[in-house]
Amino acid sequence: MSDAEVVVDAGRGGRRLRWIAGNDFQLLENGEQFFPRVFDAIAQAKREVVLETFILFEDKVGLALHAALLGAAKRGVKVDVMVDGFGSPDLSREFLESLTSAGVRFRVYDPGHRVFGKRVGWLRRMHRKIVVVDGERAFVGGINYSADHLGDFGPEAKQDYSVEITGPIVGHIHRFALHAIAVGGQGRRWLRRRVAAVQSHAIAPTGSADAFFVTRDNHRHTNDIERQYRAAIRSARQRVVIANAYFFPGYRLIQEMRRAAKRGVKVDLILQGQPDMPIVKIAASMLYHHLLHAGVRIYEYCDRPLHGKVALMDDNWSTVGSSNLDPLSLSLNLEANVVIRDHAFNENLFAKLSTLMEHSCKKVNASDLAGEWSVWRLVRSFFVFHFLRWYPIAATWLPNPRKRALPVQLPDTGETASPGPTRTDAA
Template sequence: MSVEGHWREGNRVRLLENGEGFYARAFEAIEAARSEILLETFILFEDEVGHALHARLVEAARRGVRVSVLVDGYGSPGFSGDFLAPLAEAGVVMRSYDPGTHPLGIRLNLFRRMHRKLLVIDGRIAFVGGINYSADHLLLGGPESKQDYAVEVHGPVVADIHAFVRAQEGAPGADGDRTHAGVEQGGDARAMFVVRDNHAHRDDIEQAYREAIRGARQRIIIANAYFFPGHGFLHELRAAARRGVDVRLILQGEPDMPAVMMAARTLYRQLIGDGVRIHEYCTRPFHGKVAVVDDDWATVGSSNLDPLSLSLNLEANLVVRDRGFAADLADSLDRLWEHHCEPVTLEGLKRRPRWPVPQPVLYHVLRRFPRWAGLLPGHRPRVVTLAAPSRMPAPPRPLAATCVDKHAGG
């Protein structure tokens, strides 16, 4: 299968590392917005970063900018009235993707989340990546702060991102195919916006990775927080290593979710046996979802390489063909590889504690997880407009077609 995306010529793409790099540029763009701010994020917390964003969105709306925000109902489960009221009073439209009830404080809507992180300003500038709006993306947050990446992009591909986000609002938007030629040319990079949903684009992001892996001739660097791809992906990765490609994986060594590292480690022995080199990032939790192939292919986005991202969640990545951008990302990953990671070896694996569950059993359970999750009682995801507790929320409306989960009822 091929990717259902469109390569756009003439873009300028800038790598942004960690919250320090991303928030500075995103907030600057929000402050300069003239007509429209469209934002989607998995997590928005009421912490120093969330309040900094909040202040800028309120100010933008008060000066006449149309502001629309979509958060995930699981990742961002609730907001105080003091947070929501100023947004509503300024005219910001704040919505939640599929919020659920929490009996006994337990969140049950675990799967098929809106995991994208997108920001589009005036239809001219877009940001795509894996960074949420929370203080744990700032290095000053201490040992639990996350290592992560995003991109700022100018050029024709922004029209595709803009049209996509407008469609998620259920609002008429520019068709990227008709308008990309009229967007200001940003640079020399070719770029393609790729999404994963539960309707028409179920495996587009995975296929973008696999096409690049099959065509690799020199190197593959994949740095991903949650790594447990399917058999076909692993087969092509191992085949690349066997034909002499320098295949490197940077995975979590200090995970925010220990089960994730346990799952990835069930794959290590076979991958190393075929020549794949693996390093675990041990400075702090790794949250990135990025890759470089050869000298001119790279991707940055929200999609992990695990069953949730590849089979259930709503995700978005930017794929870039540009030597300069690929070199910038490769340089950043090389620094992690050399100075912040520990190599994984077959001898070292022998010294690690035995698993409480036999590794073959764990592997096959995890491999079949998306299929089993799809059998859970389903429902039609909804978007709910949020308001302060004293206000009556607008009734939920059905999602745009690209968001509808066909595993759910109907």
């Protein structure tokens, strides 16, 4: 991308995304790097912690997060937590009550109900993973708070990425997170006070990276993240590397990959070879013929389940976030990515992904697929083509209620958790 591309059009909602200069990004690989950095940042918090996650389990990682949040709240730090009701369904009363009684504002996005003991309502989930500490340090990525993001979990441990961020872009992430948690009914006066405090606090440059923060929702910004992927691939001249756990993108994104490969760009996809759900590999493999014949190279990561959602184009553009390239993330869920323009970060990410491709992946060749029955392949391709073409439109036909983040309900009693002692938001 050229330096002249200062403003990025994010589409239908009319939001204009601007490159924000002066940031520093540190790539964090897996829970071994991510959890200590987040927990340390929370331990050092002086004013505020805002945290969103899809999954929070009450295992050793969830308990470590609980201890960090509880410690911050007891020091007088304002702590706001939002989890997804589908992704984090089984937190105990003791876990929640100890936080809320210490003053943690704990919200659940679209708390679901079980039908015959099964979770329902799996569409349009809050899938973001964001932490902002004191409005000066942020974390964005794909790592949840669960032990399966640590290598000692065993063969099912996930391979994933996040970034630690400082610099002016943190202010944009902070304002977004405050707006998101305000949906829980704190009121506009509360929101105005908190946002005004953010706007009055200038964040000094900490590095040389340009960046912008891009999100997806079900109302104004329905395809912003996908548009950024397509624009970056369209602009690529040398290389495209995408590592994505759940890969079944729309027709236009597939076509951009094919066009890039045909014009000589090296397009590499790193997908799941040992998926946590078998349907993931089946769905992605339906696209293999179409991509390989255009010159796209496909690598299946085989060490353990791949959970990452990262990409890079040429030697400057990169993205890290929560968005998969599948119908749920691209058309239904609430997602958040950071887009980074920085040569050093791009090279670091490229080195990490190159190591995966060289040492931990099986390259898929067209000859590996030669045994498939050609008639079945043609029939399957017909239906896959039309599904990819129409699912973004079909997603708009599904029910689209304005879901809310509600104060946590304590298990067993249905009682709303106490918000704890009253505090001055401006403090």
